Amino acid sequence: MSNQQRLDLSYPFRMDQRGRLATASYADHVRELIEQLLFTRPGERINRPSFGTPIPTSVFDAPSEDVLTTLQYTIMTSLQQFLAEVISVEQVEVTTVDNKVEIRVNYIILSLDQRFEQAFTP
Secondary structure (H helix, E strand, C coil): CCCCCCEEECCCCCECCCCCECEEEHHHHHHHHHHHHHCCCCCCCCCCCCCCCCHHHHCCCCCCHHHHHHHHHHHHHHHHHHHCCCEEEEEEEEEEECCEEEEEEEEEECCCCEEEEEEECC
């Protein structure tokens, strides 16, 4: 079965309407992996203390250019460190829209050789 047809567990784990664990396409699963990494605070995982980004705590900071630049660098580094076997990150852009932080990630899913662009907001 190719990765495009493969179904993976959906994140967050939940039951579907049939009472089974919900599944997602491989592309959706990868997007969920990115979301999980972005919104996990470093130190939140006992066995992986460096897993995550400071986004959950940074959303309360004033969205200055320095904060956004630091977040952009940290996100890019974390994606490359923890998901390098799954995706190739082309660009990370952190901006504010109506005083809300928006993270836009451009990446290639390696096994599918397809480009994706996703926006995430905390």
